[in-house]
Amino acid sequence: MDIFSRFADFVTVSVHQLIEDGQVTPLQAVNTEKLVVELPREESHGDLACNAAMVLAKQVSMAPRELAGLLADKLAANEDIAVVDIAGPGFLNITLKPGIWPAELNAILSAGSVYGQSDIGNGQAVNVEFVSANPTGPLHAAHARGAIFGDALANLLAFCGFQVTREYYINDAGSQVDTLARSAFLRYREALGEERITIPEGLYPGEYLKDVGEALKTRYQDSLRNQPEVVTLPIVRSFAIDAMMDGIKADLRELGIEMDVFTSERDLVEQGHVDEAIGSLRDRGLVYRGVLAAPKGQLPDDWEEREQLLFRATEFGDDTDRPLQKSDGSWTYFASDVAYHADKLNRTGGALINVWGADHSGYVKRMTAATQALSEQNDMLDVKLCQLVTLLDKGKPVKMSKRAGTFVTLRDVMETVGADVMRFIMLTRRNDQALEFDYAKVTEKSRENPVFYVQYAHARASSVLRQEDIRGLTEQGQPDLALLSDMHEVRLIKQLASWPSVVRTAALTHEPHRVAFYLIDLAALFHGLWNAGRDNPALRFILESDAGLTRARLNLVAATAQVIKTGLNLLSVRSPEEM
């Protein structure tokens, strides 16, 4: 258990003692859920700060500072605590006895690569659906953010004891894959030697389909050429989708992403799951035929009033009810998505997380509504939206045009900057903030490039540990960690001790960027300590004249390297030992 949880538990026990002693009388059983022990923002506030008195004051009808006084007396009895101050509105500021922080290094080092792991997930299933790009072309740069976000989040949840499924939904049922098939068919004719093939407006002009055309030729020779479209379309479509998915999977693998499950929309439709899911909503009176009001403001050119099959999304907080069928009677994308979410709920029995691009933000309410209707619970779905990524090179936008089929592919970017840079940089911003990705900046080897900065801290730490091997300065046995009393050293230890709570918060809030920012801060403290050794040689890690202190410091260096490595692993970024 980490130091913060340990003291939080101690405070909780103390609260209950006060109750037993009759010094405090709660109105009902006290709720300590919001009680936290954390590092105070200001170092002058001590080592640990606890909000217990403020959180509980109302529950026991006391003034926060009065309750704080009682608690402070109880806490003072703890053998690790030197002083407890009451500050501000009722904070308990705890100063620990010397040596308590350094002793944490033992716990960190003995936990090794599982330091920070927890069982807060308690084996609960969580399904993380991400990427889910249409199988109509290779992944482009914009897909990278969601892919990396989703994968890092899945790593985090698994690290916290959740049973995680990584899932990709293949939209292989709509008209876009028919367009893909028609485009691929033209490339097939081209491969068969037909000249003057032009790709008409509305079809996909991308060069990448030439390979599919060639492959179709190899597989079918010219046997498809003169068949009617009703015959060729399903064959070419399925062939092209498979080819696209092979490429997408290969790209994901390059990024270090391995999905557990691929679910096909077409399968859901063909196996009748859409009818089933809509039927189950109908049974609950949530489906009806009706006419939607025209949207306010600018009307679409071809708007006409029409009776449709609708889902009562408004009963679950959506702004309007949502259509389930197109005018030709086939299901809308939304309808199959309802079926898909029903399928995920049944299959996994746990919570769902969807990672979407910001252009789908208008879709969140209806999907949340549908999930509520299906699960009869209101917190089964969390949709995480990833904002746009702007690709730049030395500050100038990298041009892309999907129309012309010359968009920047994920593979292009990865070949330019490498998977590590790609993964880390995509997490250096909250998911709901737009991100600028500048080729020049992210490959720079300097303080300003966070990937480099963090990896370099690991490499530096590794090089110190290598020195130790070479020089054999230390002998076996437990070093006296209490020797680590310099301000820089203690700050670094506190940061290391905070790792478990960072992991926990990142997992529970579904915010993997917290790990990246934590690592940047950790690296900064480590580099800071390194630099302090310049001004003051007594602060260097390896001191020829003091084997005892050297051993203690090497423990600190080892713990730092280990936490950086664990953190980078969660982000699937390598931790180089030399750079």
Next chain:
RNA sequence: GGCCUCGUAGCUCAUCAGGAUAGAGCGACAGAUUCCUAAUCUGUAGGUAGCAGGUUCGAGUCCUGCCGAGGUCACCA
């Protein structure tokens, strides 16, 4: 026009699912760098968190309204 997301230092961004005097980097300014672990380092200045209300012991964080930016808006996916 409706809905969604965002608005924090000159710039780029954090702020641990409400906590104390809102933090970093860049840039600016001032210094250091014969030795040393230098793909540099130390320090200083810089803020009414878009605006106005509300809830709370306490609000950048939650709620309402307005302003601004982006996204999106039946029969695409």
